Amino acid sequence: MSSLDQRFGLARSVTLPGPLKLDGGLRFGPIDIGYETYGQLNADNSNAILICHALTGDQHVASTHPITGKPGWWTRMVGTGRPIDPARHFVICVNVLGSCMGTSGPASLEPGCLTPYAMRFPVITIRDMVRVQALLLDHLGIPTLAAVIGGSMGGMQVLEWAATYPRRVRSAVVIAAAARHSAQNIAFNEVGRQAIMADPRWRGGDYYAEADPPSAGLAVARMAAHITYLSEAGLTEKFGRRLQARDAKSFGFDADFQVESYLRHQGISFVERFDANSYLYITRAMDYFDLAEEHGGRLANAFKGSTARFCVVSFDSDWLYPTSEARAVVHALNAAGAAVSFVELSSAFGHDSFLLDTPELNRVVDGFLRAGELR
Amino acid sequence: MSLRPDLAIIAENVAPGSRVLDVGCGDGELMAVLRDRRQVDARGIEIAAANVSAAVARGLSVVQGDADTDLANYPDQAFDYAILSQTLQTARAPDRVLDELLRIGRRAFVSFPNFAHWRVRLALLWGGRMPMTPALPVSWWATENIHHFTIDDFRAFLRERGVTVEDAWFLNGNKRTTAAAANLRAEHAVFLLRR
Numbered sequence: 001m002s003s004l005d006q007r008f009g010l011a012r013s014v015t016l017p018g019p020l021k022l023d024g025g026l027r028f029g030p031i032d033i034g035y036e037t038y039g040q041l042n043a044d045n046s047n048a049i050l051i052c053h054a055l056t057g058d059q060h061v062a063s064t065h066p067i068t069g070k071p072g073w074w075t076r077m078v079g080t081g082r083p084i085d086p087a088r089h090f091v092i093c094v095n096v097l098g099s100c101m102g103t104s105g106p107a108s109l110e111p112g113c114l115t116p117y118a119m120r121f122p123v124i125t126i127r128d129m130v131r132v133q134a135l136l137l138d139h140l141g142i143p144t145l146a147a148v149i150g151g152s153m154g155g156m157q158v159l160e161w162a163a164t165y166p167r168r169v170r171s172a173v174v175i176a177a178a179a180r181h182s183a184q185n186i187a188f189n190e191v192g193r194q195a196i197m198a199d200p201r202w203r204g205g206d207y208y209a210e211a212d213p214p215s216a217g218l219a220v221a222r223m224a225a226h227i228t229y230l231s232e233a234g235l236t237e238k239f240g241r242r243l244q245a246r247d248a249k250s251f252g253f254d255a256d257f258q259v260e261s262y263l264r265h266q267g268i269s270f271v272e273r274f275d276a277n278s279y280l281y282i283t284r285a286m287d288y289f290d291l292a293e294e295h296g297g298r299l300a301n302a303f304k305g306s307t308a309r310f311c312v313v314s315f316d317s318d319w320l321y322p323t324s325e326a327r328a329v330v331h332a333l334n335a336a337g338a339a340v341s342f343v344e345l346s347s348a349f350g351h352d353s354f355l356l357d358t359p360e361l362n363r364v365v366d367g368f369l370r371a372g373e374l375r
Numbered sequence: 376m377s378l379r380p381d382l383a384i385i386a387e388n389v390a391p392g393s394r395v396l397d398v399g400c401g402d403g404e405l406m407a408v409l410r411d412r413r414q415v416d417a418r419g420i421e422i423a424a425a426n427v428s429a430a431v432a433r434g435l436s437v438v439q440g441d442a443d444t445d446l447a448n449y450p451d452q453a454f455d456y457a458i459l460s461q462t463l464q465t466a467r468a469p470d471r472v473l474d475e476l477l478r479i480g481r482r483a484f485v486s487f488p489n490f491a492h493w494r495v496r497l498a499l500l501w502g503g504r505m506p507m508t509p510a511l512p513v514s515w516w517a518t519e520n521i522h523h524f525t526i527d528d529f530r531a532f533l534r535e536r537g538v539t540v541e542d543a544w545f546l547n548g549n550k551r552t553t554a555a556a557a558n559l560r561a562e563h564a565v566f567l568l569r570r
Contacts, residue, residue, distance in 0.1 A: 311431065330438055331448040339418065342438040343427040364431045371434025 007140055008037045010063050013102050016135050023125040023288075030111065033136050034095040034102015035059050038078070039086030041142070048142045049084055049369075050133065051093040052150030052157035055282055056222075056274055058101040061093040062086075067273045076357055077149075083366035088373075089146070094136055096129040096157075098281040103132070106277035107208065118277060119205035126153070126289045130160045134168070147369055149173035151354035152321065153282070156289050159302070159329065163291060166305040171372040173365055175313045176354045178325035179299055179332070180290035185320065188228050189283040192221030196276045205277050218276040219267030226266045231317040231350030235259060292332075299332035310340040311368040313354075313361060320351040341368060378408060381460055381486040384544045384565045388484075389413060393455035396420070396479060398442045398472075399462030403430030410435070418454075420445060443467045446475035453479055460486040461563075464520040470536075477538065477570045486565040491525035491558045492547075509548075510562040526558045533568065542567040 007014070011034075018029020036059045041048060051061050051074065058065070062072035062079050078084045084091055095103035098121070106121040137145070148161045148169050155177020162172045178185075196202055199217025207213045227235075239259040243249070246256065255261040295301035310333050314326035323344045333340040345360050347353035354361065378386060382405045389395060391413045397406050400419030403426075409415035419437035421427050430437040438445070442459070443466055457480030459472065464487050466472045476483040488510045489495075498506035505515035513519075524532075526545070533540060545552040545561035552560040 309436065327440075330440075331445075334438070334448045335450060337450065337453060339416075339436040340438060341427075341431045341436050342440070343424055343431060344439055345428070346424065360428055364428050367432030367434055374434065 008041075010036050010038075011066070012036060014136070014139060016139060018135070020128070020131055020135065022122055022128050024123050024128075026122045028104075028122055028128075031097070031132055031135065032102065032104045032108060033132060035136060036061065036063060036093050037140075038062060038091040039089050041090040045142060045144070046146060047088065047373075048090045048092060048137075048145050049147045049149065050137070050145050050161070051078065051084070051091060052133075052148065052154035052161075053093060053096065054150070054152035054154050055225075055286065056270065056279075057154070058099065059093045059095045060101075061091070065273070068269070073355065076355070077362065077365065083362050083369055084149070090142075092137070092140070092142070094133045096153075096282065097132045098124045098129070098278055098285060100275035100278040105275065106205065106281055107275045115206075116208045118208065121277070121281060123288075124281060124285050126156050126160050126285055127164060127294070129285065130157050130164055133157075133161075134165055137168075144168045144170060147171040147173060147372060149175070149365070150177070151175035152177055152351065153286055155321075156286065156291075159291055160289075162306045162308050162310070163295065163302040166303075166307065169306070169308045171311070171369065172308045173311045173313070173368065174326075174329065175361070176315055176318050176321050176326075176351055177329075178321045179292060179302075179329050180325075181287050182325070186287045188225065188320075189287055191224050193280050193283060195220040195224065196280060199276075202276065205280075207276070213271070214276045215271040218271045218274065218279060219264075221276075221279060222270040222274075223263040223267045226263060228320045229350060229352040231319065231348060233317060234349045237348060238262075299328065300335035303333055303336040303338050306336070306338060308338070309368075309372055310338055311364065312340065312342040313364060314342075314344045315347045315350070315353040315358075316344055317346075317348055318351040318353065378405065380546050380549050381544075381563050381565050382408075384546075385458055385460065385484045385486070386413070388542070388567065389415060389456055391415070394418075394453070395456045395458060396449070396454045397458045397460075398446070398476065399459060399465075400426075400430065400435075400437055402426045403433055403435040403437055405458070405460070406430070406435050406437070407433060442472050442475075446472070446479060449475075449479045451478055452481055454481070456480050456482050456484060458484045460484070461488065463487050464522050464524065466522065469522050469524075470532075473536075473538070473568075477568065481569065482541065483568045484565060485529075485568060486563060487524070487529070488520070489526045489545075489558065489561050489564055490523040491527065492562050493559050494562075496559075508562070526561060526564050529564070529566070533566075537570075539569050540566055541569055 019027040095101040155174040196217035199214035202214040244261040292299040314323040330342040397419040406417040457476040494508040495506040544565040545557035546563040
């Protein structure tokens with residue numbers, strides 16, 4: 001691989017013709033894809049690791065975010081001396097279909113039009129996201145992946161990868177995820193969507209021309225979702241009932257409490273980097289996700305053709321994708337005869353634990369990946 | 376690395392290249408030996424998260440789970456051997472666990488501490504206290520062993536259930552004991568069973 005090959009490196013983008021037949025029935029193309037690669041593909045193409053990002057994540061897994069200027073979202077897992085190390089691995093991270101960081105989404109221009117798709121963008125699924133990633137791998141000349149790894153919605157993509165492209169995945173790491181969205185998961189997403197659509201600036205999704213997006217609605221959506229990423233114990237430890245920069249309650253509706261101030265900050269900083277319509281489309285894709293349903297109602301059938309090794313990790317304080325959901329995946333993998341490891345790790349910080357400093361997670365992932373490299 | 380004596384017996388008697396499920400595999404000590412020395416495709420179940428992490432970190436396929444509840448999802452005869460070492464006496468329903476072992480595995484290795492070993496008998500007879508011996512080092516209120524049984528109990532149990540004993544080994548420390556003397560002299564027993 002030439003280091004001058006423009007297909008590889010940070011902040012890459014490509015437009016592939018498609019068309020891709022979507023689960024919703026439409027044919028979609030051309031497809032813009034924003035992605036990054038780290039490290040070098042080895043001579044026998046055997047060291048490629050695909051990292052799948054979560055709902056509001058992006059391809060900047062270990063590089064500075066172009067809008068926020070913050071470090072990559074998973075530098076604890078990816079980097080020199082980390083379990084996923086560009087010195088050993090060729091790392092690929094792709095902005096998902098429907099998102100807003102370079103891959104086609106509702107904010108992208110509709111072909112033949114001068115305006116964005118907005119709500120004319122087709123409704124997509126997790127499997128559609130994975131199909132786009134597979135198209136990109138074809139373009140990059142990567143037939144098989146040493147590993148696919150992801151947390152949260154990224155973990156759903158990992159499961160979908162193993163089910164849809166069983167011969168292309170040798171190891172699969174599924175962290176803090178589930179094989180389907182529960183009623184509670186759908187309910188929280190619906191609150192977020194309704195917050196966006198209730199914002200008068202949403203305008204049926206056609207807000208791009210005015211440069212006046214439904215920021216208030218999107219911020220509320222983010223605030224509600226953010227609560228689900230944390231645990232009660234984590235919130236109590238971090239904020240308790242402490243007041244924000246004041247000695248007494250204001251008897252008003254300012255952010256008296258630190259937790260309010262924190263959530264408002266989360267909401268406000270989120271809208272700078274994320275498109276409200278993308279939020280609608282991606283949460284919809286998550287809600288539609290039910291891997292068993294795609295395989296005759298039996299989850300084990302999804303993994304019938306797979307020869308991959310699996311590593312499933314949950315966190316004891318994660319109530320968004322609780323251990324019971326991870327166990328359902330593990331039971332299905334056992335029934336399918338797959339080589340599976342599973343551990344519930346202890347952490348106080350809820351669903352977000354997979355992004356935080358959890359040495360035990362790194363230890364497990366490192367050991368699992370290295371064992372796969374020995375095969 | 377030297378294995379615990381009961382594990383060493385199991386390791387020596389698993390056919391090379393076979394498929395093995397180690398139920399209650401700890402940090403994967405036996406699995407690692409089976410993989411490295413006997414080319415075994417080994418899978419494990421372990422209840423303690425720290426043990427599971429350690430096993431996965433050494434590259435083993437281990438699932439955090441409970442022998443009492445998590446065996447039901449494995450298909451029939453999915454393994455050549457199911458191994459249950461020093462775990463049957465901790466199960467809530469040892470009879471069901473044994474049934475599951477013999478369903479999932481064509482054969483099962485079961486090892487357990489013998490509650491009729493002479494030290495145990497003496498501790499009860501002369502001391503009048505629940506025994507704490509080298510084989511049973513934990514006090515009554517802290518032990519995970521909730522179903523104590525003897526070698527003769529186990530033999531009777533197997534007879535009642537029509538389980539075939541293919542082989543058995545009886546250990547007093549590192550030394551072997553005869554089958555006839557086992558119920559008095561053996562601290563540990565290892566049975567190789569099949570339906």
